[in-house]
Amino acid sequence: AQTVTQSQPEMSVQEAETVTLSCTYDTSESNYYLFWYKQPPSRQMILVIRQEAYKQQNATENRFSVNFQKAAKSFSLKISDSQLGDTAMYFCACGTASKLTFGTGTRLQVTL
């Protein structure tokens, strides 16, 4: 069984600033993957970043990076140089090859 917890329902950040979204998870699987997906208003869900749990190195994708703490089962997302286009719902997810479990999401608002 897998559970994913996002404890920040809403966050706000000013343009060009840095923000960190929190996520904790629990899984009984030894081989699993972690994801952050972004769902802009009225638009399709897209992948932001992916982390293989067996890799110790934190994944990065341009302005997006994660802090993966395997022992603590924590997987936070850092967005640097926030842009207005980053405004969206952000979902953390934990998955195996045959199942993906999402958290309840964090609504991020980027302001001028």
Added chain:
Amino acid sequence: ETGVTQSPTHLIKTRGQQVTLRCSSQSGHNTVSWYQQALGQGPQFIFQYYREEENGRGNFPPRFSGLQFPNYSSELNVNALELDDSALYLCASSLGGASYEQYFGPGTRLTVT
């Protein structure tokens, strides 16, 4: 390259009826997953199909069923609709299982009255 498409966009059904939702996967993708997203919630995994076989299922009753066709498109069928089935239904395709990047469709908004 064509992305993931879903039909219909919106649907209104009455409690007790049956519904079929359709999904065309991205070209070359052999895996399709279906999710139910209630308002204000994260997507809930319904099931996954890999090469026409069910390859994983979430905590949904048997009245939720699916199919995957040889061209890897997929259907989600829901029988005996209940009010709580009202949600956005998302389809996602990938080159492998759920551990790979999934490409999501725009969803079908189902309202059960």
